[in-house]
Amino acid sequence: MISHRQMEAVYWVNRLGTFHAAASHLNLSQSTVSKRVQECEALLSCEIFDRSTRHVRLTPAGRSIISLIEQILNLQEEIRHTARDPDHFSGHFTFGTTEMVAVSWLPRLVSAIRNAYPRVVLEPVIDDAAPLFRGLRDRSLDLVIAPRLRGDLGLPHLPLGSVAxxxxxxxxxxxxxxxxxxxxxxxxxxxxxxxxxxxxxxxxxxxxxxxxxxxxxxxxxxxxxxxxxxxxxxxxxxxxxxxxxxxxxxxxxxxxxxxxxxxPLDFVAAYRNDRMSPICARIADMARAQNDFRPLGSAILS
CATH class of the missing domain: 3.40.190.10 (Periplasmic binding protein-like II)
Incomplete structure (x- = not known):
């Protein structure tokens, strides 16, 4: 049977394009990631990746199973989040907001997240919308609260309302x-x-x-x-x-x-479409409950 660690290695090599990038993300040696992928291939009796180019690509067999691997990993993560007491959820959560959120209701959101997940280390990033959404797509951010840009967002998101x-x-x-x-x-x-x-x-x-x-x-x-x-x-x-x-x-x-x-500015809470989705969806829902774009106090903007 394929293990969680083997599937995780396959998932991140495919997602990030190289064994080196996957190893860095997983905080493992490249040889360990390579070994886990090879073990997975041996168990399935097929090659998952074409390694003939600098950026590895899925073989036809790999393409046929990668979505199933992703679904399994997502379900495993959702089971852990559902079963686990929030007090025991830990790790870094990096999220981005625009300045308008930062000087209005961000403190209330941070307080709500800390109350729900006291062991999570929050890492906020304040920037313009375009670089924030880029950070979400390259997975340097877990969640973004910002006005959506024109065009298809192409990410899971929760509307937070419009600001005239x-x-x-x-x-x-x-x-x-x-x-x-x-x-x-x-x-x-x-x-x-x-x-x-x-x-x-x-x-x-x-x-x-x-x-x-x-x-x-x-x-x-x-x-x-x-x-x-x-x-x-x-x-x-x-x-x-x-x-x-x-x-x-x-x-x-x-x-x-x-x-x-x-x-108007149509604000959304957008998040990654991967194994972080369950926790991101919960925090996006907190953002919807907390959002209020009135200034914190006249001193901030006077």
Whole structure:
């Protein structure tokens, strides 16, 4: 009978493409991983991998069994998570969020995870949406909470709801009527986050659909910096409405309405489609219960 360790070696060699990468991931020597794969092949009386190239590839026989191996490993992991007392679940859990989550409800989520899994070591990463989703796909992250980018996500995910956005600026930049056409918006410098952010991705498509060309932009690396530049009168900024309403209420920013309005940010909790899926799905559900994009306090953004 094929053992769990043998199937695990086959799974990670296929997933990562080389014996060296699989050994590094499993914290084993390359020879140990190779031996386990060879043992599996001997038990099945077939070659699973074609080793004639630098990156190993599945043979026809390997392709016919790899999905079954993955299913077995996933079921084994789910059985362990289901049967195990959460107090005994341990290990590192690396997850990514965008800045907006970090300065609003991330502390509540961290507290909920620690209460449910006190022995888990949490490793948060704060970044733009694009690099976070890349980290999820290359498996350097277990879970990502971020606005989804355009196109097919191609990952298991749980919708967390939409966050409306609004154009905002300081009265020192513009003190006219609070409604402008889209082509008037671009007469002002636009304060936009980097090309790696979801808002940049959404706004470029929105302007394209409105048949309006962007003229002047000032690129910032985080939402708070964009808001601060807007408050200082440097340009128009598209910001999460609820999150920055305290700045509007204080008079530091004003909302400028457009037709059509700027696109909302559709947040998701996305996670890996592998043996980490069961624990990731549970934490994604915690994220859905905890999400609230109001700022933690006015001091954070003042």
């Amino acid at each position: 956005t609004s154009w905002m600026c300081a009265s020192s930049l513009y003190d006219g009527p609070d409604t402008l056409s889209v082509d008037r918006i671009v007469e002002f410098p636009l304060l936009i986050q980097s090309e790696q952010s979801s808002i940049y991705d959404l706004l470029t498509q929105w302007f394209r659909e409105c048949d309006v060309s962007i003229n002047r932009t000032i690129i910032c690396n985080n939402t708070t910096a964009v808001a601060e530049l807007a408050k200082a009168g440097f340009g128009m900024a598209c910001l999460p409405s609820t999150h920055f309403m305290p700045q509007v209420d204080s008079g530091a920013l004003r909302i400028i309405h457009t037709s059509p309005p700027p696109p």
